[in-house]
Structure formats: C-alpha cells, structure tokens
Amino acid sequence: MAKSAILKSSLAKKYWMALTGLFLCLFLVGHLAGNLQLIFSDALHFNEYALFMTTNPVVKLLSYLTYISILFHAVDGIMLTVQNRKARPIRYAKEDSSANSAWASRNMAVLGTLILVFIVTHMVNFWAVMHFDKNMPLQTIHITYQGQEMDMYVTTNDGKYIPTDLSNTGLEIRNHKEFYDAAANLKMAEGIKDLHKITFAFFKDAKYGLIATILYVIAMFVLAFHLLHGFASAFQSLGANNPKYNGLIKGFGKGFAIIVPLLFAIIPVYIHFFAK
C-alpha cells in the first residue's frame, strides 16, 4: 500500500513534480554559468568549457539526470493537468479567478508546454549540432609561428596546434574531430568543436538572427512566469511551509525567477546587437 502510494497517489505526483522542478532550477544555474562565458570569456575558453561539459563523466551523469527530469516533469505535469481537468467535467459559466489567485499559478501547464517546445528547438539548434553534426567547425586560432602568420587548429592536447592547412602535415581528420597520422594510422590529437562560432553565427545570422533573438527572449519571459509561481510552489508541495521561512522562500523564488531568465536573455541580445 505504502509502496504504490509513493508512486501513484496525487501527492506522490506532486512530490516528483517539485523534486524534478527544483533539480531543473539547479540545472538552470549551471547552464547559465556556462552560457555567460559567451559574454565574459573568449571563444577558446568557451569551447574548452563546452568540451568539458560533453565529456566529463560527472557532468555526463548530471546531464542524463537533467534529460530524465525534463521528461518526467513534463509527462507528470501533463498527467496531472489532464486529471485536474477531469475533476471538473462541467465548467463554470462565469469565473473570476483573478480575484483569488495569480495568473502564473493558473497557467503552469501552458507555460510548461511552451518551455518544452523551447527546450526541443534549443536542443536541435545547439545540442544536436554539438553532438552529431558532421560539419561542425573546429576551433582555430590565428598566430604567428616561426615568423609566419597562420591559422592553426587548437587541440585538446595542451598547447598543441595543428595548421589548418593539413596538406604538408601528413595528417587527416577522422570522426569529424580526430587528427590521424594517415601513414601510421595513429591518432595524434583531437580538435575542439567550435560551439562559440555556431552560437554567434546563429544569433548574428542576417536573415534569422533577429527573430531567433526575439523568440529566445520570449521563451525566457515564459520561463520567468513558470518560476515565479513554481519555485515557492515546490517547497509547499514538499511540505515546507513555515511562517518563519515563507517570506524568505517566496522572496528568493521571485528573485531567482527574474534574475536567471534575465541573464539568459541578455546573452543572445548581446550577441545579436553588440558583439563583433
């Protein structure tokens, strides 16, 4: 009885909603810290960070947890919403909901679904490119080498550069990022994928850059409203309601809901309008 209760009951669904929701809030902080390097750091450091995020085993584990959380949160949220609609088969002819509750709190499912659409598009635009695109460019650097100006590939092996012109090196690129000594069939180094370039190109694109920026900003508004209710709501769902701390939780939640999406939104705006 207790076992099935923790998985299937109304309250159990609420606990999972709250736990996954709060975990996703943590994910947002991590993701934001990375993204902010697009403004405050250079291309090389950003790409090294992106490489770290796609290869480090701990980060990998966290990212799988994030995928599962998003799926679980979305499926659970939709199931709850369907049940809630069934709980009122005949609707009121007149309803004055704004007299007793906040707009965001009544529209979590709509806001959440929009976020889901955003997450999917966002992953197609960046995550899938980073993981699967065969034409993903590699990070290069323009340096003076032995008195000559030239472009070099940056590799993951510390300080090792490889000329972008591979013709005299005996090297070739395999698996989209690995430099092989073709004669010896030996892997010499690995290039760093240039996600920075992809991101800048995306938001600076002459045709679609502006609309992409606008849509991104809108998505962050949606996220802000979802969190404006969601953050504090998750604490209530888990049973944490104590007059001593409620003000703190609500205040922090409001701050979080405004500052995190705002900082996310500033990045594409900066890239589109101000970055070189």
Add this chain to the structure above:
Amino acid sequence: MASSKFININLKIWRQKNAKEKGKIETYRLDKVSTDSSFLEMLDQLNEQLVSERKEPVAFDHDCREGICGMCSLFINGRAHGPDTGITTCQLHMRMFKDNDTIFVEPWRSKAFPVVKDLVVDRSAFDRIQQAGGFVSVNTSGNTIDANATPVPKHDADRAFEAAACIGCGACVATCKNGSAMLFVGAKVSQYALLPQGKVEATQRVLNMVRQMDEEGFGNCTNTGACEVECPKGISLENIARMNREYLVASIK
C-alpha cells in the same frame, strides 16, 4: 434602517431537474430587493415570485444561515460564496451588489460533487473521506480519560483548533481550478495530527484519507492559493503542507 435601499437585479441561475438531466442557465428578473437582505433571503424572494407564477422554485442548500453549518454552497459571479472573503453564502448580503447588476448563480462544479437538483450538490464524498480516517479510536467502555489530563502545547492546540474550524462546505473544491479537495483534507488531517490523541493513528489516517480523496475523483493541488482566499473559515495552506509532510513520512515508513 436609514441606509437600506432597494435594487432590481438580473439573475442567471443554473436550473437542472435532477442528477440525470442536462441543466442550463435561466435568466430571471427580480425587483425590489432590499440591500439589507441576505443572498439566501433574496433567493427566497425569487422563489416566492416563482411559486406565485406557478413555476418550480430554485432548489439550493442551506440550514443554519449563520455561517456555522457549512450547508450553503453557491458559486456567485464567478466566486465561491460570492464576492467577499471570509464568509459563507448565507452571510453574504445584497449590499455587495448594485442596481441592475447581473448575478450568475451556479452550483459547486466538481466531478466528486454531482448536482442533485438546480444548485444542490451531493457532498457525501467529504463524508467518505472523513470516514476513511478522520477520527480517533477511543475505548468508551467506562474508562475514558479526561481530555485535559493529556497536556497539549498551546501552539499546537491553537493550530488544531484553527484546522478544526473547517465546516466542510466545499468552497475550496469549488473555487480550485483543479477541483482539488486538499484544503479540506489538509485541515481534517491536521486537526488530529497536531494533537497527542491523534498522533497514535497518524500514519494510517493520512494514507487512508488521501487514498479516499483520490478515489472520489478530486483534482490535484497546484498551490494557486485560491482555496485559502475563498475559505469562509480562513483555513491556511499550511494545512496542505502539513498533510504533504505527514503523507511523505507515512508513505516511506
């Protein structure tokens, strides 16, 4: 009374012959309604008018008419117990309305509260939740202990008393966009969970009451807080959180 005056109103009232038939909103004109009359007295006046026209009077629930029994239950102009807070429908007065206002009157809408007739709904789902665990088992065979012999911290006694103020009217369900009964169940769980006498059976109580609540077809709380605003007895969301805590602990025990 010097300030009393009369207003004329338009009423849009849900009429439904019985549980099986489909209902619809009917419009009525009611003149010369005293602003000193209560909302239910206004409906009495309408019913007299309907009877004199040889029409079926509007069925609605009521009993004490002083805000203590929880029997009255109307969704008035989009709000449970009407456009005021901290009151039941019987405590709502016509001075809250203006001349020529159009007033919607609908029954509580919930899958778990089926309409019996017109504005009367069957709230026995609440009784079944209560029967599933809203009690303490005591041996009454001559050896009952005086309640005051068990010390209770004042703070807990006050919280339990506040929770016990719930009159089971169902406004929380009616106003909730999810048709959730969690404020009611939270109050009923809390009024026992806070007291030493109730702690003995706390684990089974919360599991059973929540299970019954789910079986009745009530929705799931999304913490909009609408129930707390509309509850005539000011039952706090803290009670839902307490139920959530109790249930979490009970279900991993």
